[in-house]
Amino acid sequence: MEESIQIQVGKRIQKIRSEKKISQQDLAAKCNFEKSNLSRLEAGRANATLSTLEIVSKALEINTIELFKFND
Numbered sequence: 080m081e082e083s084i085q086i087q088v089g090k091r092i093q094k095i096r097s098e099k100k101i102s103q104q105d106l107a108a109k110c111n112f113e114k115s116n117l118s119r120l121e122a123g124r125a126n127a128t129l130s131t132l133e134i135v136s137k138a139l140e141i142n143t144i145e146l147f148k149f150n151d
Contacts, residue, residue, distance in 0.1 A: 086123030087149045088132070093121040095139050095146075109138035 082090075096106050107117040111134075119125040120135070127135075129143075136143040 083123065084147075085126055088127065088146050089121045089123035089125075091146045091149065092135055092139075095141060096121075099139060101139070106135070106138055110134050 096103070101109075103117055103121070104114050107114040110117065112120075116125065120127055120131070132146055133143050136146055
């Protein structure tokens with residue numbers, strides 16, 4: 080069964096954050112989120128709004144569309 084887009088986006092956020100060597104705590108602070116909220120987002124347990132994804136992508140210094148590139 081294919082993973083939901085929510086889980087796929089969460090995994091992308093986690094992968095990009097790890098590649099950039101940013102801790103979950105630091106990314107949460109950059110986004111002005113609670114660490115627990117970012118954790119839920121990465122785990123695919125939070126249904127992010129487009130504005131939330133825009134905030135995260137800006138903090139990661141990537142285009143928002145990068146969060147939707149699952150087949151790399």
